Amino acid sequence: MARLMTTDQGLGLVDADGDNLTLLTLGVRDLGEAFERGLTAQDIAAAPTRERLSMSQVRVLPPVVRPSKIWALGLAYASHVGEMGRQQDAEPFFFLKAPSSLLGAGQPIVLPRVAPDHVDYEGEVALVIGRPASHIAPEQAWSHVAGVTILNDVSARDIQGGQHVAGARPNTSMAKSFDTFTPCGPCLATLDEFASPDDIELTTFVNGEQRQHSRTSTLIWPVAELLSFLSARTTLEPGDIVSTGTPAGVGHAEGRYLKPGDWITIRVTGVGELTNPVTEAIGSRR
Numbered sequence: 001m002a003r004l005m006t007t008d009q010g011l012g013l014v015d016a017d018g019d020n021l022t023l024l025t026l027g028v029r030d031l032g033e034a035f036e037r038g039l040t041a042q043d044i045a046a047a048p049t050r051e052r053l054s055m056s057q058v059r060v061l062p063p064v065v066r067p068s069k070i071w072a073l074g075l076a077y078a079s080h081v082g083e084m085g086r087q088q089d090a091e092p093f094f095f096l097k098a099p100s101s102l103l104g105a106g107q108p109i110v111l112p113r114v115a116p117d118h119v120d121y122e123g124e125v126a127l128v129i130g131r132p133a134s135h136i137a138p139e140q141a142w143s144h145v146a147g148v149t150i151l152n153d154v155s156a157r158d159i160q161g162g163q164h165v166a167g168a169r170p171n172t173s174m175a176k177s178f179d180t181f182t183p184c185g186p187c188l189a190t191l192d193e194f195a196s197p198d199d200i201e202l203t204t205f206v207n208g209e210q211r212q213h214s215r216t217s218t219l220i221w222p223v224a225e226l227l228s229f230l231s232a233r234t235t236l237e238p239g240d241i242v243s244t245g246t247p248a249g250v251g252h253a254e255g256r257y258l259k260p261g262d263w264i265t266i267r268v269t270g271v272g273e274l275t276n277p278v279t280e281a282i283g284s285r286r
């Protein structure tokens with residue numbers, strides 16, 4: 001039905017070719033605010049239109065600029081559990097990423113000064129919540145989802161594992177919450193953009209080399225179960241982001257971490273491509 005985009009010039013509808021967008025007349029700063037006001041993706045897509053612009057004429061922002069929370073799933077695919085040398089968990093392992101770490105498509109991921117050497121990508125399919133969900137059954141779960149986007153769960157592996165300083169503890173949320181560590185977008189695709197929302201294809205490239213390829217049909221827990229699980233613990237609010245985890249092929253498995261000048265593209269069929277370059281922090285001494 002639609003691919004919706006948040007830009008510095010307002011909300012837009014992305015054309016089929018992905019090269020242009022048509023701005024919408026809606027007085028909201030992002031899709032999250034539209035969902036908070038009770039609008040559905042269908043309502044937004046049907047809003048009066050303004051001018052049509054090429055993508056180069058706008059700055060693309062994350063679909064939701066400042067959600068109340070970003071839940072992300074660890075060890076979601078059996079293929080990734082194996083490459084990390086871990087055992088499959090008894091229940092989903094969700095952690096929070098700071099909303100302040102969100103980054104728009106095309107903007108640079110900055111290697112943190114305090115942990116620049118073990119930064120890694122994780123290509124993920126992410127969901128944006130459209131209406132509140134508390135204690136929902138799996139059968140209801142998809143009706144609370146406004147659409148699908150792409151998320152890069154960037155991770156400082158040394159902080160994540162507690163290896164950056166002798167005696168430090170592992171810290172997943174800290175490792176994944178540095179500024180710029182959550183590229184998200186470029187748009188939000190409504191569920192009818194997919195032949196099956198439970199079988200979405202994901203491919204990750206680093207400098208054009210394919211590193212990850214999987215489908216959400218191979219998730220250990222289906223999306224509906226994941227949302228039901230989360231909703232029994234916190235109320236999922238309009239605009240909240242739930243990222244479904246990464247498949248095999250992260251850099252950590254081979255000790256290939258991100259360097260300044262690298263660029264990462266995550267392609268999700270039905271959504272598009274999320275590309276971000278990598279840069280070092282200004283003033284870094286390496």
Ligand code: MG
Nearest residue numbers: 122153245246
């Ligand atoms: Mg992840």
